[in-house]
Amino acid sequence: MSDHGKWVSRGKGIRFRVGLSDNVPVIDFSRVLSGDLAERKALAKEIREAATNVGFFYLSNHGISETIIDNAKAAMAAFFDLPHDEKMKIHYKNSPIHRGYVGAGNIKSDREKRGTDMHEAIELAEDLPDTDPDYLRGSKFHGPNIWPEKPPEFRDALATYFEAQLELGRRMLSAFALALDLDEDFFEPLYTRPMSRLRACFYPPQDPDWDIKQLGIGAHKDFEIFTTVWADQPGLQVLATHGDWIDIQPKAGTFVINIGDLMQRWTNDIFLSRPHRVINLNTEKRYSLAQFFGVDYDVEFDAFPTIKAAEQRAKYPSISCGAHIEERVGKAYYSET
Numbered sequence: 001m002s003d004h005g006k007w008v009s010r011g012k013g014i015r016f017r018v019g020l021s022d023n024v025p026v027i028d029f030s031r032v033l034s035g036d037l038a039e040r041k042a043l044a045k046e047i048r049e050a051a052t053n054v055g056f057f058y059l060s061n062h063g064i065s066e067t068i069i070d071n072a073k074a075a076m077a078a079f080f081d082l083p084h085d086e087k088m089k090i091h092y093k094n095s096p097i098h099r100g101y102v103g104a105g106n107i108k109s110d111r112e113k114r115g116t117d118m119h120e121a122i123e124l125a126e127d128l129p130d131t132d133p134d135y136l137r138g139s140k141f142h143g144p145n146i147w148p149e150k151p152p153e154f155r156d157a158l159a160t161y162f163e164a165q166l167e168l169g170r171r172m173l174s175a176f177a178l179a180l181d182l183d184e185d186f187f188e189p190l191y192t193r194p195m196s197r198l199r200a201c202f203y204p205p206q207d208p209d210w211d212i213k214q215l216g217i218g219a220h221k222d223f224e225i226f227t228t229v230w231a232d233q234p235g236l237q238v239l240a241t242h243g244d245w246i247d248i249q250p251k252a253g254t255f256v257i258n259i260g261d262l263m264q265r266w267t268n269d270i271f272l273s274r275p276h277r278v279i280n281l282n283t284e285k286r287y288s289l290a291q292f293f294g295v296d297y298d299v300e301f302d303a304f305p306t307i308k309a310a311e312q313r314a315k316y317p318s319i320s321c322g323a324h325i326e327e328r329v330g331k332a333y334y335s336e337t
């Protein structure tokens with residue numbers, strides 16, 4: 001029997017409602033390629049409504065093949081099954097640019113709680129050579145990935161997923177541009193070396209006697225413009241605007257898309273970046289791929305021009321994509337907890 005809409009208590013000190021992801025819309029992305037502007041505008045309108053009311057939606061017909069996703073999942077599962085010492089060979093603290101293996105307990109997404117996150121992850125981004133000019137000038141977001149040696153197919157599988165997502169991100173930005181009443185190609189010149197990161201995440205099953213302090217990933221908001229998430233099991237929850245934590249169940253053939261803090265800021269808080277967390281209450285291991293999308297490092301706004309014109313002010317001071325992300329990543333990954 002479905003628990004839909006019921007309140008449940010699980011573990012120590014947590015209650016939430018089940019199954020309300022029915023309220024999170026499924027948006028058919030095939031229309032982004034339509035030759036008919038009215039179709040593309042209808043898509044943009046649905047995105048705007050979801051971004052304004054929920055901050056989360058599902059994207060169907062996104063164009064990334066099952067094979068690309070399956071290969072990435074198989075390779076990451078093989079990596080996370082390796083012995084701890086093998087995984088530590090590519091630990092992220094050895095990388096000056098936020099790449100590599102993040103072990104259980106290494107980060108603390110919910111800075112207001114005492115516990116750290118239980119999940120493990122690999123962080124990667126565009127794989128640039130160590131002769132890249134931005135890397136050489138000390139950018140913390142450009143340069144080479146650190147790839148694991150095992151499994152040998154990891155590099156190809158994850159790089160392929162990352163590149164496919166980068167292209168999806170470009171199309172998403174054209175839809176977001178229409179949703180913001182901007183020119184459809186507004187983001188095109190601002191997305192040449194975009195600050196996109198991929199986190200391949202592994203969540204062990206949560207101890208049945210789990211404590212609110214120690215979750216798969218603690219409650220947090222994403223830093224960037226938007227995020228795409230693929231997951232093989234339930235576990236993601238979002239704090240809805242009405243104050244309940246609701247489950248965002250994975251739906252076959254879709255990605256979950258959520259708005260990040262930089263988008264909220266550049267829209268004068270019209271688009272919502274909502275707190276979310278992961279609790280793996282399944283009996284099996286959970287794997288997910290979360291890719292975060294920014295624009296180029298130096299792109300700077302106080303608010304998008306159409307927002308500023310409509311509201312006759314920008315709510316926040318101007319900030320560049322690079323400065324914003326650098327500050328947030330630094331706090332989450334490198335400060336003592």
Ligand SMILES: O=C(O)CCC(=O)C(=O)O
Nearest residue numbers: 199229231236278288290
């Ligand atoms: O694993 C998930 O479903 C979401 C992960 C997430 O929220 C993140 O990495 O920021």
Ligand SMILES: [Fe+2]
Nearest residue numbers: 220221222276
């Ligand atoms: Fe997140």
